[in-house]
Amino acid sequence: MPHPTILASTGALTHFAGRFFREVVRPRYEVQEWLYQCYVVGYQSLPLVGSTAFIMGLVLTLRLRPTMVQFGAESWIPTMVGLTIIREMGPIITALMVAGKVSSNIGAELGSMRVTEQIDSMEVSGTNPFKYLVVTRVLATTLMLPVLTIVADAISLYASYLGVNMQGVTTLALFSHNILGRLNFSDITAAVVKTFCFGFAIGLIGCYKGYYADKGTEGVGQAANSAVVVSSLAVFILDLLAVQVCLVLGIA
Amino acid sequence: MSQRTTHNYVRLGLFVAVGLGCLVVTLYMLGQQQRLFNRSILVQADFRNVSGLLAGNNVRLGGIAVGNVRTIEIRNDSTVRVTMRLNQEVRAFVHQNTLATIGTDGLVGNTIINLNTQPGPALPIGSGDVLPTSTPASFETMLGPLAASSTNLVAITHDLRQMTQRLNGSQPLWQLLDDRQLAGRVRRSLGNVEAATGRLSTASRDVQLLAQGVRQGHGAAGYLLTNKALGGQLDHAARQLAGTSDTLAATLAGLRHQLQGAGALNTLLADTAFSRQLRQSMHSVELGTAGFSRSMEALQHNFLLRGYLRRQQRRQQRAQVAHQP
Amino acid sequence: MLSETCSAPVHSAAASPPPEAVLTVVHVEKSFGDNHVLRDFSLVLHRGENVVVLGKSGSGKSVLIKCIIGLLLPDAGRITVLGQDVATLSHAALDQLRTKVGFLFQSNALYDSMTVRENLLFPLRRHWLAHSPAEEDQLVRQALEDVGLAHTAGLLPAELSGGMRKRIALARTLILRPDIILYDEPTTGLDPVTAREIDHLIREVQRKYGTSALIISHDLNCVRLTADRVALLVDGRCYAEGTYEQLRDRPDPVSHEFFA
Numbered sequence: 001m002p003h004p005t006i007l008a009s010t011g012a013l014t015h016f017a018g019r020f021f022r023e024v025v026r027p028r029y030e031v032q033e034w035l036y037q038c039y040v041v042g043y044q045s046l047p048l049v050g051s052t053a054f055i056m057g058l059v060l061t062l063r064l065r066p067t068m069v070q071f072g073a074e075s076w077i078p079t080m081v082g083l084t085i086i087r088e089m090g091p092i093i094t095a096l097m098v099a100g101k102v103s104s105n106i107g108a109e110l111g112s113m114r115v116t117e118q119i120d121s122m123e124v125s126g127t128n129p130f131k132y133l134v135v136t137r138v139l140a141t142t143l144m145l146p147v148l149t150i151v152a153d154a155i156s157l158y159a160s161y162l163g164v165n166m167q168g169v170t171t172l173a174l175f176s177h178n179i180l181g182r183l184n185f186s187d188i189t190a191a192v193v194k195t196f197c198f199g200f201a202i203g204l205i206g207c208y209k210g211y212y213a214d215k216g217t218e219g220v221g222q223a224a225n226s227a228v229v230v231s232s233l234a235v236f237i238l239d240l241l242a243v244q245v246c247l248v249l250g251i252a
Numbered sequence: 253m254s255q256r257t258t259h260n261y262v263r264l265g266l267f268v269a270v271g272l273g274c275l276v277v278t279l280y281m282l283g284q285q286q287r288l289f290n291r292s293i294l295v296q297a298d299f300r301n302v303s304g305l306l307a308g309n310n311v312r313l314g315g316i317a318v319g320n321v322r323t324i325e326i327r328n329d330s331t332v333r334v335t336m337r338l339n340q341e342v343r344a345f346v347h348q349n350t351l352a353t354i355g356t357d358g359l360v361g362n363t364i365i366n367l368n369t370q371p372g373p374a375l376p377i378g379s380g381d382v383l384p385t386s387t388p389a390s391f392e393t394m395l396g397p398l399a400a401s402s403t404n405l406v407a408i409t410h411d412l413r414q415m416t417q418r419l420n421g422s423q424p425l426w427q428l429l430d431d432r433q434l435a436g437r438v439r440r441s442l443g444n445v446e447a448a449t450g451r452l453s454t455a456s457r458d459v460q461l462l463a464q465g466v467r468q469g470h471g472a473a474g475y476l477l478t479n480k481a482l483g484g485q486l487d488h489a490a491r492q493l494a495g496t497s498d499t500l501a502a503t504l505a506g507l508r509h510q511l512q513g514a515g516a517l518n519t520l521l522a523d524t525a526f527s528r529q530l531r532q533s534m535h536s537v538e539l540g541t542a543g544f545s546r547s548m549e550a551l552q553h554n555f556l557l558r559g560y561l562r563r564q565q566r567r568q569q570r571a572q573v574a575h576q577p
Numbered sequence: 578m579l580s581e582t583c584s585a586p587v588h589s590a591a592a593s594p595p596p597e598a599v600l601t602v603v604h605v606e607k608s609f610g611d612n613h614v615l616r617d618f619s620l621v622l623h624r625g626e627n628v629v630v631l632g633k634s635g636s637g638k639s640v641l642i643k644c645i646i647g648l649l650l651p652d653a654g655r656i657t658v659l660g661q662d663v664a665t666l667s668h669a670a671l672d673q674l675r676t677k678v679g680f681l682f683q684s685n686a687l688y689d690s691m692t693v694r695e696n697l698l699f700p701l702r703r704h705w706l707a708h709s710p711a712e713e714d715q716l717v718r719q720a721l722e723d724v725g726l727a728h729t730a731g732l733l734p735a736e737l738s739g740g741m742r743k744r745i746a747l748a749r750t751l752i753l754r755p756d757i758i759l760y761d762e763p764t765t766g767l768d769p770v771t772a773r774e775i776d777h778l779i780r781e782v783q784r785k786y787g788t789s790a791l792i793i794s795h796d797l798n799c800v801r802l803t804a805d806r807v808a809l810l811v812d813g814r815c816y817a818e819g820t821y822e823q824l825r826d827r828p829d830p831v832s833h834e835f836f837a
Contacts, residue, residue, distance in 0.1 A: 039264040046267060112689070120648050121686035125700035126672040147271035154274045180278075180285045184308075188279065 016208045023128070024135050034136040041102050041137075041203075042144035049097050049152050056093055057085060057156030061163030075178070078170065081160045082179030083187070090153040091191050092239060095198035098145055099231040103206035106137050107227030110210025111220035119211070134211060138203035145199030146192050186246075194242045198235050205231040291340040294322065297352040297365070297383040298331045305354060305363045311336045313350075313367040318342040321365065336365060338377070347374035352383045413450070596623035599757055599789050600645065605654030606813075607640055614640045615651070616813035622757070622789050627779070629792045629800045631824075631835060632810035638793040639683065641810070642759050645791070646680050647671050659756060676704045679750030679758040679788075683765055685742045687734040687749070694730040697721070697749050704753065720748040723785070724778060740771035747778065751786070758782070760792040764799045776802035797836065809835065 061081050068077050110133055113119050122129040157179070164170045206227040213223040302324060311319040319338035327333045338346060351368045367383070377383070600622035607615040614637035622628050632638045643649040645656055647663045656663045661674055687696050697717050701708065708716065721727045724744035734742055743763065750758055763779065764772035776799050783790060792803055800807055801821050809816040809824060809832060817824055817832055825836045 035261060035264065038268075039260050043260070043264050043267045109690075116684040116689075117682040117686040118688055120643070121680070121682055121688075122703075123648060124646055124675055124680045126675060126704040127699075147268050150271045150275050151267070176281070177285075180282055183282055185279070185282060188275075188282070192275070 012212075013205070013208055016211075017204055019130065020135060020138055020204065023131050024139065028128075028131070030132050030136050033132055034139055037136045037140035038144055040105075041098070041140045042147060045098055045101055045144075045148060046151065048101055049094050049148050050155050052093055052097050053090065053152035053156040054159040056089060057081065057159030058163045060084065060089070061160040062166070065163075065167065074168070077164055078160065078175045078178040079182045081163075082157060083182060085156045085160065086153055086179075086183065086191055087187055088239075090156055091149050091195045091198065092235065094149040094152045095145060095195065095202065095235040096232055098141065098148065098199070099202045099235055100228055102141060103202045103231040104224040104228045106141075106203065106206030107210040107213075108220055108224035110134075110207060111213030111223035112217075114211060114213045115215055115217065115220055130211075134207040137207055138200065141203030141206075142196055142199040145202065146195040149191070149195045190242065190246050194239065197238050197242070201234040201238055202231045205234055292319065292337045293340060293343060293377070293379040294335055294337055295346075295377055295379070295381050295383055296333055296335050297385050298327065298333050299352075299354060299385050300330055300332070301354070302332050302334060303354050303356075303363050305334065305365070309362050309364055310357070311338065311365045311367065313342055313345060313369075318346075318367070334365065343376055345369065346377040348377055348381055348383070349374040350377065350383055352385045409450075596626070598622065599624050599659055600791065601655075601657045602641070602645065603655045603657075605641070605644060605651045605656060607637070607644060607649065607651050614813055615644075617654075618810070618813060618815055619654075620791075620808055620815060622791050624756075624789055625783070625787050627783055627790045627792060627803050627805045629794055629804035629807045630810050631794060631800055631807055634795060636810050637813055638795075638810055639761055642680075642761050642791065642793050646675065646678060646759060672704065676700075676753050677756045679753060679755035681743075681746055681750050681758065681760045681763055683761040685734075685746040687742055687746055689734055691733075692730070693721075693726075693732050693734070693737075693745050696734065696745065697730075697752050700749060700753055716752055720752040721745075723751055723782070724748045740767055740774065743767065743771075743775055744778065747775075747782070751782065754786065756788060758788050758790045760790060760794075762793055762795070764794065764796045769798070772796065772799065773802070775799075779803045 061077060064077055064080060065074070068074050068080070110119070113133070119129045119133070122132060161170070161172060161175050164175065209223040209227040209230070213219040305321060305324060307321050307323060309321045310317045311321065319336050319342070322335045322337050324332060324334050334352075346367060347369065349370045349372060351370055353366045353368060355364050355366045356362070357364050598621050600620075602618060602620040605615050605618045606613070618637075618641060620628070620630070630638055630641065640649060644651045645658065645663065647666070650664060658674060659677060661670070663671070663674070666674060687693075688699065691699065694717055697720055698713060701713065701716065717730060718727060721730060724747050726741060726744050726748070729737065729741065729745065734745070737745065747763075760779065763775050767775065779790065779792070780803060782788060790803075792799070794800055804821050806818065807821055807824050808818045811831055817827065819827075824832055827833070
């Protein structure tokens with residue numbers, strides 16, 4: 001592949017996404033491989049995402065505290081941190097960590113499979129490599145990222161609760177009450193829908209970069225690298241779009 | 253593959269179950285909190301001004317959240333109709349004469365609706381009923397009379413000072429007073445009045461400054477938050493006002509007592525035009541301070557100064573306790 | 578520049594009745610943009626025969642073999658495998674045909690994330706060739722014994738040497754008992770000793786299972802040891818055809834270049 005312009009590669013990516021949607025509905029369904037990919041994407045990312053979320057929740061709370069105390073609004077810390085995490089930070093941080101870990105992994109894996117002819121070999125072995133490799137992985141990231149985000153949110157909020165209790169006493173009941181009191185259903189649904197999109201973008205871009213990796217080991221590295229860069233960027237662009245869509249729809 | 257054991261699928265299942273469990277619990281608790289699963293009744297109230305109330309804001313009865321605002325619509329040029337959803341179980345406590353007022357939740361908090369039950373018999377509320385409302389005096393309207401009072405006070409104290417100076421300077425008056433003790437007391441009283449009026453005028457100037465600052469459009473909370481010096485000023489002014497009006501009241505009472513009780517002086521003064529003038533001044537000072545304390549009281553009810561004034565009161569009490577033994 | 582082509586002898590060979598043609602490539606053309614890799618290439622493979630296509634690197638040998646297995650579509654010409662035209666087959670029929678045609682990739686294409694055993698089972702399971710676990714075990718053991726690596730079933734490809742990986746890849750091809758095996762440069766990247774072992778293995782497979790083989794190579798030792806017949810691929814055409822000795826002794830400079 002020569003150096004394509006951004007527009008051309010966007011078009012190619014769209015075409016790739018179209019192929020995904022065509023292939024995802026047709027049998028045969030690679031359930032085993034999909035479950036395994038869910039395990040890899042979901043469960044195996046948990047330590048990374050969980051620790052990031054924990055640190056984020058704690059730091060956010062501790063950082064916010066001096067400012068809030070200055071305004072005499074200490075009791076607003078749980079609300080502010082809770083809304084920040086659930087609406088924005090949770091999805092974004094999780095998506096970025098997954099983009100870093102999973103997208104590069106997929107890019108490198110599929111890239112090396114392309115380079116060492118494993119993808120051709122699958123085709124010869126009576127397997128549709130697109131279904132077996134791409135569809136399962138994209139589906140896995142799409143479905144696992146929301147779950148990861150929810151778990152990360154929970155961990156993050158727990159860390160925030162600990163942070164609040166480091167310099168003062170707040171019961172868990174009051175803490176959760178403070179957050180829930182300002183939370184709407186639309187906040188949660190918007191965040192969940194957003195993470196589905198993030199997951200889809202991360203999986204799709206990782207697969208695209210790997211599936212069409214150039215020959216040679218350099219191509220594999222490039223595929224992994226650009227998978228991370230492009231999918232991280234895509235996460236932010238999608239987030240911006242999500243904010244705009246929410247504004248237009250009047251949510252939040 | 254070697255890693256594709258049942259064990260791992262169990263882990264995956266657990267992970268997904270935990271994630272979805274968190275989501276479901278949160279949604280359920282949210283529903284509980286917003287009482288989506290409870291039965292509710294809709295009641296209405298008409299306001300002139302809802303001060304930025306939004307759909308979804310809380311409705312409180314006795315300080316407890318009992319519902320939220322559903323819709324807000326303008327009915328005509330002077331009426332805004334607010335429809336609120338109340339929980340079924342508080343129906344027994346909300347009567348048709350319950351007063352709905354617009355309030356705020358903390359310093360920078362949301363606008364809320366307070367329901368205040370009124371004495372007197374009334375039927376329990378039903379769906380679709382319209383509650384009576386009252387609009388509480390805003391910070392702005394409270395500051396108005398305060399500023400006016402302090403302006404008056406400045407004028408009055410000016411007069412008063414002039415008079416006391418004239419009284420002091422009137423040699424024949426003092427010579428006529430045979431009772432030395434009384435003369436000394438009157439002198440002292442007048443000195444007190446002079447000092448008190450001096451303090452009063454600075455205090456009222458401070459309050460005027462505050463009112464001006466607020467009027468400049470910062471908004472009460474905004475002004476208090478952005479201007480640190482103002483906080484100090486307000487503190488100072490209020491302390492002075494409190495002290496001064498106390499002294500002034502005591503002095504005036506003493507003076508009047510002396511003027512009324514002391515036969516010779518009273519008779520002497522009663523005949524002169526000067527005495528009438530003095531009485532009038534005293535009266536207007538009394539009126540001024542009364543107006544001033546009314547304004548102060550109104551201010552005390554305003555949330556902004558409530559905390560401060562309460563602290564002030566406590567400090568005074570402590571001081572008194574310390575003085576007593 | 579070249580006047581002599583080998584299309585005529587191919588047709589005469591196909592016409593002779595006794596040896597059955599399992600693979601015919603007729604006037605195949607394939608180009609990538611301006612790069613005309615194959616121009617009018619023709620070849621016939623008979624049952625039980627090892628044919629080596631000898632060509633320089635980048636001369637389109639791999640493209641030819643990928644056209645045969647249906648990974649690439651030729652621009653023109655016809656490829657018939659076991660009597661079926663590859664280009665016209667449906668996806669399902671192509672998969673069916675592929676169970677009878679083994680493909681040994683140049684880079685082995687062993688699945689990194691699977692053990693040797695799982696690698697071998699992959700084509701077996703993916704082609705819906707249902708087997709009981711006991712039967713699967715038997716087939717895996719047999720295939721591994723054929724390549725002399727019965728003890729490696731539990732290892733990952735990364736734990737094997739290059740020659741072992743080549744053997745495992747061959748075992749994965751053999752497990753389906755194909756009629757035709759396509760070898761894409763089987764000795765490239767191996768040391769001479771290991772390469773010779775692989776060459777002997779190719780011969781052995783031919784003897785044991787009677788498979789036909791199309792071998793793509795530029796390694797003369799490999800050609801000498803494995804070929805019943807050799808086709809010279811030059812400029813996208815079949816330049817000359819014959820036994821190793823016949824071609825080696827040809828006087829023209831183009832052939833000489835290969836055997837120098």
